[in-house]
Amino acid sequence: MTFAQIILPLNLKGTFTYKVSEEFLSKIEVGMRVLVPFGGKKIYTGIVAEIHHNEPETFLPKDIHSLLDAEPIVPKQQLKFWNWLSEYYLCNIGEIYRFAFPSSLKLESETYLKRNPNEEINWEVLDANEIYLLQALEVKSLVSLSEIEAFIPKKEIVKTVKALIDEQLILIDEKIYEKYKAKEVAYLKIDENILGNLSEILQSLTKAKKQKDLFLTILEVQQTQNQPLRKSQFFENGVFNASHLRGLVEKNLVQEYYLQKDRIETYEGEIENLEKLSEVQEKALTEINEGFCEGKNVLLHGVTSSGKTHLYLEKIEETIANGKNVLFLLPEIALTKQIIQRLEKKYGKQLGFYHQKLTDFEKVEVWRKVKNNEIKILIGTRSSLFLPFQNLGLIIIDEEHDAAYKPREVKPFFNAKDAALVLANYYQAKAILGSATPSVESYYAAKNGKLKYVFLGERFGEVALPKYEIINFKEAQESKLSVGHFSQYLIDKISENLEHKKQTIILHNRRGYANVVECESCGHVTYCSNCDVVMTYHKSTNELKCHYCGHKAQKPKICPKCQSTNLNTRGIGIEQIEEETQKIFKEAQVERMDVDSMRKKFAYEKLYEKIESGEAEIVVGTQMISKGLDFDNIELVAIPKADALLYVQDFRAEERAYQLITQVSGRAGRNSGKGKIYIQTYNPYHPLFELIKEENSAKIYEHFLKEREQFLYPPFVKLVLIELKHRKEEKLQRASQFLSSVLQKYLPLPCILGPEKAPIGKINLLYQYQILLKLPRGKKYQEYKDYLLKSLEEFQEITAYKSIKIDTFVDF
DNA sequence: AGCACGCCGACT
DNA sequence: GTCGGCGTGCTC
Numbered sequence: 001m002t003f004a005q006i007i008l009p010l011n012l013k014g015t016f017t018y019k020v021s022e023e024f025l026s027k028i029e030v031g032m033r034v035l036v037p038f039g040g041k042k043i044y045t046g047i048v049a050e051i052h053h054n055e056p057e058t059f060l061p062k063d064i065h066s067l068l069d070a071e072p073i074v075p076k077q078q079l080k081f082w083n084w085l086s087e088y089y090l091c092n093i094g095e096i097y098r099f100a101f102p103s104s105l106k107l108e109s110e111t112y113l114k115r116n117p118n119e120e121i122n123w124e125v126l127d128a129n130e131i132y133l134l135q136a137l138e139v140k141s142l143v144s145l146s147e148i149e150a151f152i153p154k155k156e157i158v159k160t161v162k163a164l165i166d167e168q169l170i171l172i173d174e175k176i177y178e179k180y181k182a183k184e185v186a187y188l189k190i191d192e193n194i195l196g197n198l199s200e201i202l203q204s205l206t207k208a209k210k211q212k213d214l215f216l217t218i219l220e221v222q223q224t225q226n227q228p229l230r231k232s233q234f235f236e237n238g239v240f241n242a243s244h245l246r247g248l249v250e251k252n253l254v255q256e257y258y259l260q261k262d263r264i265e266t267y268e269g270e271i272e273n274l275e276k277l278s279e280v281q282e283k284a285l286t287e288i289n290e291g292f293c294e295g296k297n298v299l300l301h302g303v304t305s306s307g308k309t310h311l312y313l314e315k316i317e318e319t320i321a322n323g324k325n326v327l328f329l330l331p332e333i334a335l336t337k338q339i340i341q342r343l344e345k346k347y348g349k350q351l352g353f354y355h356q357k358l359t360d361f362e363k364v365e366v367w368r369k370v371k372n373n374e375i376k377i378l379i380g381t382r383s384s385l386f387l388p389f390q391n392l393g394l395i396i397i398d399e400e401h402d403a404a405y406k407p408r409e410v411k412p413f414f415n416a417k418d419a420a421l422v423l424a425n426y427y428q429a430k431a432i433l434g435s436a437t438p439s440v441e442s443y444y445a446a447k448n449g450k451l452k453y454v455f456l457g458e459r460f461g462e463v464a465l466p467k468y469e470i471i472n473f474k475e476a477q478e479s480k481l482s483v484g485h486f487s488q489y490l491i492d493k494i495s496e497n498l499e500h501k502k503q504t505i506i507l508h509n510r511r512g513y514a515n516v517v518e519c520e521s522c523g524h525v526t527y528c529s530n531c532d533v534v535m536t537y538h539k540s541t542n543e544l545k546c547h548y549c550g551h552k553a554q555k556p557k558i559c560p561k562c563q564s565t566n567l568n569t570r571g572i573g574i575e576q577i578e579e580e581t582q583k584i585f586k587e588a589q590v591e592r593m594d595v596d597s598m599r600k601k602f603a604y605e606k607l608y609e610k611i612e613s614g615e616a617e618i619v620v621g622t623q624m625i626s627k628g629l630d631f632d633n634i635e636l637v638a639i640p641k642a643d644a645l646l647y648v649q650d651f652r653a654e655e656r657a658y659q660l661i662t663q664v665s666g667r668a669g670r671n672s673g674k675g676k677i678y679i680q681t682y683n684p685y686h687p688l689f690e691l692i693k694e695e696n697s698a699k700i701y702e703h704f705l706k707e708r709e710q711f712l713y714p715p716f717v718k719l720v721l722i723e724l725k726h727r728k729e730e731k732l733q734r735a736s737q738f739l740s741s742v743l744q745k746y747l748p749l750p751c752i753l754g755p756e757k758a759p760i761g762k763i764n765l766l767y768q769y770q771i772l773l774k775l776p777r778g779k780k781y782q783e784y785k786d787y788l789l790k791s792l793e794e795f796q797e798i799t800a801y802k803s804i805k806i807d808t809f810v811d812f
Numbered sequence: 813a814g815c816a817c818g819c820c821g822a823c824t
Numbered sequence: 825g826t827c828g829g830c831g832t833g834c835t836c
Binding site: 008 | 813814815816
Binding site: 003005006008010012015016017018019036037038039042056058059060061062799802803 | 831834
């Protein structure tokens with residue numbers, strides 16, 4: 001007897017055992033898709049994870065319904081990768097499968113109903129709904145539940161269907177269909193062999209002038225154009241129509257055939273050659289190669305505009321020349337047009353894109369191409385790690401420090417940067433992590449020899465790096481040399497920059513107009529009704545918005561508590577900075593770039609255009625502004641409230657501030673080398689600002705590492721965050737306490753921090769508690785993680801706590 | 813995750 | 825008195 005372990009797209013532990021019947025025995029392989037029944041009447045598409053002969057003892061396995069693939073669709077390396085993810089990040093493999101596959105590759109099971117032909121209907125005893133349904137089945141033999149909604153009220157459907165099933169008048173028919181059908185396009189061709197008799201052919205067409213003309217047209221195009229002839233092109237001018245073509249096809253003079261159309265338009269322009277590498281880049285390239293030779297992956301630490309892309313292109317080229325493929329990971333696809341354009345020019349059709357914003361059809365298209373090895377370079381976000389690569393040779397993780405590689409809100413949680421390294425290893429491929437501001441973890445790994453450290457310290461073409469200047473805002477205020485949140489000094493500098501017809505960027509990392517609307521008389525502030533956060537005031541829409549659940553409310557005119565009209569705003573948002581900027585620089589064209597202003601369609605494109613053309617003179621923005629805006633005319637970057645970057649309560653706050661400041665600085669003086677950065681702060685002697693000014697990245701990382709070591713944070717310990725959520729706070733608190741006590745049985749006490757209320761105690765009506773684990777690195781780590789898993793299992797044994805939602809974030 | 817079964821409040 | 829809320833249990 002043969003059995004198979006099947007991965008199902010459900011958030012359930014482990015895999016499921018099914019029996020492999022005789023008919024599939026010789027065909028079934030690990031990595032193929034199968035159709036299996038599950039539960040009452042559900043059918044799922046699963047993935048074969050293992051084939052074996054151990055009959056289960058505690059239950060009777062069901063049969064595999066059918067085999068969907070003739071060859072494995074998930075490569076072995078991917079299955080290994082899934083397993084690693086599920087073990088390392090403590091999530092179910094089914095969740096990984098769900099995330100990894102475009103939904104149309106998972107067959108859909110929709111419940112369809114049909115008449116039971118063996119049962120007579122006694123119409124008299126039926127109610128109206130039942131009669132409608134049966135009549136519908138007379139007309140159409142199969143009706144789906146969703147179709148029934150058209151003629152039976154929603155809440156009565158289940159009742160009606162159930163009654164008829166009980167009477168055995170109807171049956172359930174599981175109709176399964178594959179959603180994805182490749183779109184086909186018609187092409188024409190003329191068999192060149194018949195051309196020996198060309199004169200004869202033309203003779204035979206003398207009576208059909210149009211057909212003759214069409215034939216000659218097709219022939220001409222075919223002989224001049226060395227690619228398939230799209231059928232539709234011959235009808236575009238209106239001279240010919242389908243019947244003319246039909247005549248030719250019937251006479252066997254022209255053949256019609258179909259090709260799958262790619263839904264993704266690919267670039268067909270010129271293919272550009274690489275520029276020559278600079279000396280510094282050559283050296284870096286040698287070092288990368290050395291790293292690869294030592295069997296190490298590389299951390300490429302290259303200051304902004306140092307030409308990291310250039311090196312990537314070199315390695316990509318080389319990999320492809322060796323017959324292997326490349327995965328190029330980006331944190332977000334939207335803000336990185338420039339890099340894509342560059343690769344597009346060079347690689348044209350061998351390039352593919354993949355990210356979660358594609359339609360399902362498009363995703364499957366890319367899937368197919370990757371599988372068939374038609375795509376040599378795949379550019380994509382973290383979801384592209386799951387494509388069925390056949391012979392991956394290189395993975396590049398650009399902007400490796402970017403938090404978008406590990407979004408907390410998407411399940412399953414994993415860090416694409418770390419996952420990429422593991423995946424590369426499974427494919428025996430090499431990886432390059434690239435950034436101008438590497439994450440502290442990667443930097444540490446590089447310094448410890450786990451990664452090869454390659455530093456590119458100067459801008460390409462020896463353009464000077466931007467200079468930093470720190471403005472003591474406290475002093476400026478005290479000597480009354482300030483307007484709003486701008487010191488007179490900064491204002492002068494920006495004015496100068498405007499006079500030189502150079503562009504300015506102002507960074508302020510807080511959305512909205514004001515953080516809080518506060519009553520001056522009683523101190524009342526408006527909280528979100530769903531979340532435990534103060535609502536942010538947005539002046540442009542004149543409303544209060546919750547940035548966590550999106551809840552909106554009117555801005556109060558009087559204090560709801562004490563009826564005072566003395567309401568004031570506190571905490572400056574980007575909208576207020578924009579307003580002030582416009583007020584101070586009346587003549588200047590000021591634009592804002594944040595999530596709220598970029599929401600409209602093509603807002604980004606429009607802004608991009610305005611900056612490129614020079615129409616926008618000052619761009620005020622949140623962290624968004626630090627990405628992708630590579631324009632030569634920007635020379636000044638101002639951060640009027642730099643302190644705000646440090647107020648975040650997070651052990652990575654300083655690291656993030658450093659990265660953000662450095663990234664946004666990189667926008668200035670890319671060409672002229674005259675970029676200036678003004679950091680305006682109340683704490684001009686804050687070590688971080690001083691270090692940034694010194695421009696000694698090694699020293700900065702030393703500083704970070706020292707703090708991390710002292711306060712026991714990564715990379716010196718492994719962090720696991722356990723998040724518990726429930727609608728009832730008391731129950732949640734008790735549960736969290738209990739989980740903590742279970743953990744205490746197995747883990748040393750100092751490892752466990754909490755439970756405590758999460759920084760945002762309630763989001764969307766769910767209360768949140770958390771337990772933070774600081775686990776030692778090395779051998780003990782795995783042992784402790786096994787204990788953690790055991791504890792979580794013990795916790796879930798308690799029926800009363802089954803309704804508590806638990807999420808674990810490993811290395812968050 | 814989905815889905816069925818089972819026990820307590822607001823309606824014909 | 826029923827309909828229907830969601831708490832609990834199970835799925836190879």
